[in-house]
Structure formats: C-alpha cells, structure tokens
Amino acid sequence: MPDCxxxxxxxxxxKLLLHCxxxxxxxxxxxxxxxxxxxxxxxxxxxxxxxxxxxxxxKEENKRFAVQHGIAFVDADYDTDTWxxxxxxxxxxxxxxxxxxxxxxxxFERTAHYAHEHGFTIFATSLGMSRxxxxxxxxxxxxxxxxxxxxLLFWAHNWRKGGGSARAVELAKREHFYRQKYCGCVxxxxxxxxxxxxxxxxxxxx
Numbered sequence: 001m002p003d004c005x006x007x008x009x010x011x012x013x014x015k016l017l018l019h020c021x022x023x024x025x026x027x028x029x030x031x032x033x034x035x036x037x038x039x040x041x042x043x044x045x046x047x048x049x050x051x052x053x054x055x056x057x058x059k060e061e062n063k064r065f066a067v068q069h070g071i072a073f074v075d076a077d078y079d080t081d082t083w084x085x086x087x088x089x090x091x092x093x094x095x096x097x098x099x100x101x102x103x104x105x106x107x108f109e110r111t112a113h114y115a116h117e118h119g120f121t122i123f124a125t126s127l128g129m130s131r132x133x134x135x136x137x138x139x140x141x142x143x144x145x146x147x148x149x150x151x152l153l154f155w156a157h158n159w160r161k162g163g164g165s166a167r168a169v170e171l172a173k174r175e176h177f178y179r180q181k182y183c184g185c186v187x188x189x190x191x192x193x194x195x196x197x198x199x200x201x202x203x204x205x206x
Contacts, residue, residue: 007036009122010155016040017115019107019125021184023061023177026126028168029159034069041120042066045076045110047083048103050186061178076110083185091187096134099187104138108145108154116149124155129168131160132183 009016018033020026020042033040044062049055055078066073086106090099108125115123125142128135139156146154158164172179182188 007032007038007157009038010153013122013153013155014039015120015122016155017043017111017118017120017123019043019045019111019123019127020062020066021046021125021127022058022180023065023175024172024179025129025168026062027065027171027175027177028164029126029129030066030069030071031167031171032159032164034071041072041074043074043076043111043114043123045107045114046184047077047079048087048107049184050080050189052078052080054180054184057178058180058184065175074114076114082106087185093187095132095183095188095191096137099185100134101137101141103185104141105144108142109148112145112148112152112154116152121151122153122155124157126159129159129164130183131165 016033016038018026018029018040020030026042030042042062044059046055046058049058059075063073063075083103083106087099087102090097090102093099104127108123111123111125115121123142123146125138127133128138135158139154142154142156146152159168171177182191
C-alpha cells in the first residue's frame, strides 16, 4: 500500500474541521491527517443519505473508526426535511448536476457555520475521495460556504493524489468497511436500482 505523503495545513492554520461522509471515503483521509499530527475534528452532517437505516450504518461506521483512533467526532442532525426542501425541483437532475450542487452547498454551509461558531479557521471534506464526484464542483461549493465568514478557509486538498485512492481501497478491505452501492440520496438509490436491478432497500415516502 502506498505511503501517506506528508501533510501540512496552509500557513497560519492549526485546527481543522473535516466534513466526512462514508468511512470508505474518509478512512484514509483521517489516517493521513492523524499521521501528520494535524489537530482535526470530524464533522458528520449528511442529511442526503437515504433511507435512515443506510444513514445510521454509514454514520456509525465512520464514528467507530474515528473513536478507535482517538479522533473527535461531531454528530450533526439528520434533518432530512431541510435537504428535501433544498433540492426540491432538482429531482431529475443527473449525478454531478445541479441537485448535487445544492446538496454540497447545504452540507458545507452547515460545516462552515459550525467551524465559525467553534473556533475553526479552516475546513475540508472527504467527499472528493470518490472518483464518482466532480472535484471542481465540490471545491466550488466549499469555497462558497467559506466565503460566508471572513476568517474561514476551505482547504481544497485533492485526497486522491499521492496514492490516496489506492490506500483508501486497501484500508476499506482491511477494516471491512461497508461498501455502499450508491452515492447516498434517494434519487441516486433509484438510479442504482434501475441500473443494476438491486432490490429496494426501503420505500421512499417523500
């Protein structure tokens, strides 16, 4: 497995808030930050994940890995009503489209607000680890959220580079992480079921 490259926060910053999604994407990010002795806290805010059972699986696995390594973990609210309201009208958008932008904006706005309220001057996200995500789209949303606060920076680090993608795969195998079959929201779930003929996980009542 490739070695973790040396990491350092941008000059002047010493306390990072890391928005995390699933353990498969965030495990190597957390490991790399910990090995670099960077002071960071995990912020789990993902009201897009559907259904609730799926949300709990991803959250608890992420939390377990963080606690196992002595990493602070913030469990934010699962306010699905806010997410459905924010993405209303974009239901039929393709992956990486306008709905995803709305989704990222919401999650990063909440992350940025928490960072501002709790003394963090920089935040990042593990979302970009997934090869299914558009890094430019994620970074633009992160920057937009950071711009709401004068002393907050979004760290647009590319976690895939330097062997990150390969390490993430190896770590997921070693830790037996749950490997989801879709991004997270009900609309991506429906597309996955249609494409791969998966059995429905739970009915969508929204």
